Amino acid sequence: MRGWRGLAGALLGVVCLLGLSALLIWLGGFSVGHALVALWGGSFGSWYALTSSTLVRAVPLMLSGCAVAIAFRAGVFNIGAEGQLLLGATFATGVGLIAPRGGPIAIFMALIAGACGGALWAGIAAVLRRRFGVLEVISTIMLNFIALNLVAYLVRGPFQEPTHAYPQSSPLPDTLHLPRIPGMGRLHVGILVAVAVLIGAGWLLRYSAAGFRIIAVGENASAARSAGLIDVERVTSRVFVASGAIAGLAGALQVLGVTFALYEDLSPGYGYTAIAVALLAGLDAWMVIPSAVLFAALESGGSAMQRDANVPSTLVAIVEAVLILTALWLQRDGRWARARALRRVVSPRAES
Amino acid sequence: MTTGDLATFLSAGVRTATPLALAALGELLVERSGLINIGLEGAILAGAFGALLGASAGGLALGYLAAMGAGVVMALIFAFFVLRVRADQIITGTALTLLSVGATGTMYRALYGSGGAALRVPTSGSIPFPVLSRIPVIGPAFFDQPLVTYIAYGLACALSWWLYRTHAGLALRAVGEEPEAAAAAGIRVVRVRASAILAGGVLAGLSGAALVLAHAGTFAEGMSAGRGFVAIAIVILGRWTPAGVALAALLFGAASALQFAFQAMGWQVPYQLFLAIPYALTLAGLAGGVGRSRGPAALNRAL
Numbered sequence: 001m002r003g004w005r006g007l008a009g010a011l012l013g014v015v016c017l018l019g020l021s022a023l024l025i026w027l028g029g030f031s032v033g034h035a036l037v038a039l040w041g042g043s044f045g046s047w048y049a050l051t052s053s054t055l056v057r058a059v060p061l062m063l064s065g066c067a068v069a070i071a072f073r074a075g076v077f078n079i080g081a082e083g084q085l086l087l088g089a090t091f092a093t094g095v096g097l098i099a100p101r102g103g104p105i106a107i108f109m110a111l112i113a114g115a116c117g118g119a120l121w122a123g124i125a126a127v128l129r130r131r132f133g134v135l136e137v138i139s140t141i142m143l144n145f146i147a148l149n150l151v152a153y154l155v156r157g158p159f160q161e162p163t164h165a166y167p168q169s170s171p172l173p174d175t176l177h178l179p180r181i182p183g184m185g186r187l188h189v190g191i192l193v194a195v196a197v198l199i200g201a202g203w204l205l206r207y208s209a210a211g212f213r214i215i216a217v218g219e220n221a222s223a224a225r226s227a228g229l230i231d232v233e234r235v236t237s238r239v240f241v242a243s244g245a246i247a248g249l250a251g252a253l254q255v256l257g258v259t260f261a262l263y264e265d266l267s268p269g270y271g272y273t274a275i276a277v278a279l280l281a282g283l284d285a286w287m288v289i290p291s292a293v294l295f296a297a298l299e300s301g302g303s304a305m306q307r308d309a310n311v312p313s314t315l316v317a318i319v320e321a322v323l324i325l326t327a328l329w330l331q332r333d334g335r336w337a338r339a340r341a342l343r344r345v346v347s348p349r350a351e352s
Numbered sequence: 353m354t355t356g357d358l359a360t361f362l363s364a365g366v367r368t369a370t371p372l373a374l375a376a377l378g379e380l381l382v383e384r385s386g387l388i389n390i391g392l393e394g395a396i397l398a399g400a401f402g403a404l405l406g407a408s409a410g411g412l413a414l415g416y417l418a419a420m421g422a423g424v425v426m427a428l429i430f431a432f433f434v435l436r437v438r439a440d441q442i443i444t445g446t447a448l449t450l451l452s453v454g455a456t457g458t459m460y461r462a463l464y465g466s467g468g469a470a471l472r473v474p475t476s477g478s479i480p481f482p483v484l485s486r487i488p489v490i491g492p493a494f495f496d497q498p499l500v501t502y503i504a505y506g507l508a509c510a511l512s513w514w515l516y517r518t519h520a521g522l523a524l525r526a527v528g529e530e531p532e533a534a535a536a537a538g539i540r541v542v543r544v545r546a547s548a549i550l551a552g553g554v555l556a557g558l559s560g561a562a563l564v565l566a567h568a569g570t571f572a573e574g575m576s577a578g579r580g581f582v583a584i585a586i587v588i589l590g591r592w593t594p595a596g597v598a599l600a601a602l603l604f605g606a607a608s609a610l611q612f613a614f615q616a617m618g619w620q621v622p623y624q625l626f627l628a629i630p631y632a633l634t635l636a637g638l639a640g641g642v643g644r645s646r647g648p649a650a651l652n653r654a655l
Contacts, residue, residue: 149628317454324447
């Protein structure tokens with residue numbers, strides 16, 4: 001049911017997106033046909049664009065989208081995927097710099113370290129929430145900026161490349177690069193990791209007792225606490241940390257598969273786009289896969305549009321924002337509203 | 353550090369703090385009504401772009417007006433989705449920031465080209481206070497600033513009075529603490545919240561105008577550069593009080609002014625760590641390090 005709504009939302013999104021893009025391009029006085037051809041050509045239009053651009057961008061969006069989706073499902077408003085991703089990238093780079101000989105074991109360790117970095121960063125917010133009742137919305141924003149400044153410091157300080165000319169870490173040796181998938185351009189095996197994580201997370205949420213607890217807590221924490229013998233604090237803390245680990249893994253894969261070095265602009269806001277990705281997927285882990293591909297296609301098509309048709313690539317951000325607002329509009333009688341209606345029946349309150 | 357360096361540093365701190373303080377005072381009103389507007393970042397950016405359009409079309413005054421207008425447009429969208437559609441505040445705010453980044457970037461490139469020939473718009477010069485500006489060191493820093501800085505000072509004082517000494521201020525605080533009780537007492541909760549959001553929009557727009565018309569004299573894509581999120585941190589660090597917000601804004605302003613001071617003195621200090629300090633302080637404050645640092649009880653509760 002949720003999945004179908006996500007799919008319907010995604011399909012509606014595609015239609016909405018094409019119409020809206022065309023309208024905006026027309027309003028801006030550009031050639032609509034030319035621009036849409038470029039948008040298509042840069043996203044799905046060729047094997048090269050699909051594999052080397054769209055799917056490469058989809059990897060971090062899938063994982064950070066998954067991180068956001070599972071957290072939101074448990075009622076944890078983790079908007080710190082960006083910071084957790086950066087910490088993951090930092091930890092993975094750290095392992096890479098310690099183990100310059102590389103090899104499969106070093107790559108594996110770097111990925112684990114990345115997940116730990118993300119988990120650590122989310123863990124701070126989880127402890128603040130559990131022990132001190134700090135709203136995670138606020139703490140994760142603060143942690144995002146602390147992470148950004150931390151990376152900015154590291155790439156000019158301890159991690160800086162030996163010539164000290166650029167604000168970035170030394171490039172990782174070839175032996176630490178994730179292998180590419182043969183015949184698929186620049187696409188690295190990270191996409192398999194991402195898809196596996198998403199399938200696993202979706203399966204867990206649907207069919208396992210742990211998933212049931214997560215959803216119960218997210219739907220109605222007090223009911224879960226009183227009727228279901230669920231330790232709500234423990235569930236939310238664990239989901240928070242797991243969510244951070246997944247976002248951290250996204251950062252690690254980005255360093256080992258795409259950028260091969262740590263620098264400040266490593267993520268063009270993947271952790272924020274992830275919120276849109278998760279929302280469009282109806283917070284369903286499986287639906288995050290097509291949703292992430294759609295957003296990745298939009299962004300890589302947008303760059304092509306700027307390059308070939310001189311249409312501002314920022315137009316894509318408008319389309320994304322309208323997609324989110326449309327999803328909010330469509331979900332106005334959805335889950336959150338239903339939970340509110342329930343509460344109102346239980347405790348009638350004056351018109352507010 | 354000579355007194356000249358110190359004066360320059362303080363002056364830069366106050367200058368940097370001005371847009372932060374304006375936006376944070378607006379967010380303070382919104383949060384006191386029990387809402388969080390994460391779209392503040394987008395509203396500041398929209399204000400900055402409005403200031404550019406207004407000022408290049410009809411001078412400074414039109415620039416300030418257009419900036420506030422742009423802030424109000426963003427606020428209206430936020431109010432519609434949060435109060436009418438009853439959408440989630442955080443997601444709405446995120447979408448609004450994205451919308452603003454996209455819309456200002458697209459319009460800027462469509463109007464002025466992506467090459468970005470440095471546009472110049474008129475800036476409002478600083479107005480020295482007659483006597484106060486001649487106090488050594490702190491005089492030039494605090495009393496030789498553009499008009500918007502004085503507006504920020506005045507606003508912090510006025511809000512301190514308004515919030516605690518008027519019926520309207522009481523109504524706002526009541527809505528943020530106990531919306532049900534406030535409604536039972538005859539306060540129109542939605543109307544109070546809508547007004548707070550609109551006021552927040554005006555101030556966010558003014559904050560964007562301060563960036564363009566009082567400091568940079570030009571517009572750049574994404575020039576709000578995270579200030580909206582800094583402002584949210586400032587509200588927390590200032591413990592949801594106008595005076596606290598003003599001081600916290602100065603602290604954040606000083607932290608980012610340090611980098612210029614270090615550069616001026618030729619120190620190779622990792623200033624990024626200094627930039628992170630205020631955020632860490634905000635977290636520590638939230639964790640209840642010292643005294644009361646509790647937000648409005650209804651903050652971010654589903655409507």
